Amino acid sequence: MIAHIQIVDYVEQGQSLYIQLKIEDTGAGTAVEGEVxxxxxxxxxxxxxxxxxxxxxxxxxxxxxxxxxxxxR
Incomplete structure (x- = not known):
């Protein structure tokens, strides 16, 4: 596994689904947070x-x- 993914929160609004994530990229040795x-x-x-x-x-x-x-999805 290259990425350790943690879903922090998500919310559905109609057809849209907003997801807050924390991802540890073991290949790059970095961790990022963001929304998709x-x-x-x-x-x-x-x-x-x-x-x-x-x-x-x-x-x-x-x-x-x-x-x-x-x-x-």
């Missing part, structure tokens, strides 16, 4: 953005897979 959001099935936010994410690519992909599985 689902709008329907699509996941948005800098933490999961291909070019803006502070996470390594492996940790970013693991985070995306975890959130989609956890929230069933």
């Amino acid at each position: 959001r689902f709008l329907g099935e699509l996941l948005y936010g800098e933490l999961v953005h291909e070019k803006k994410s502070p996470l390594t690519d492996a940790a970013r992909m693991e985070t995306i897979a975890y959130l989609k599985a956890h929230f069933g």
Whole structure:
């Protein structure tokens, strides 16, 4: 496991789901906090953005897979 993911809080508003996260990226040796959001099935936010994410690519992909599985989207 490259990323240790902790869901701090989340709230649903209609089709939107806002998620506060803490992620420890063991590949980079860093920890980050931030918010991502689902709008329907699509996941948005800098933490999961291909070019803006502070996470390594492996940790970013693991985070995306975890959130989609956890929230069933």
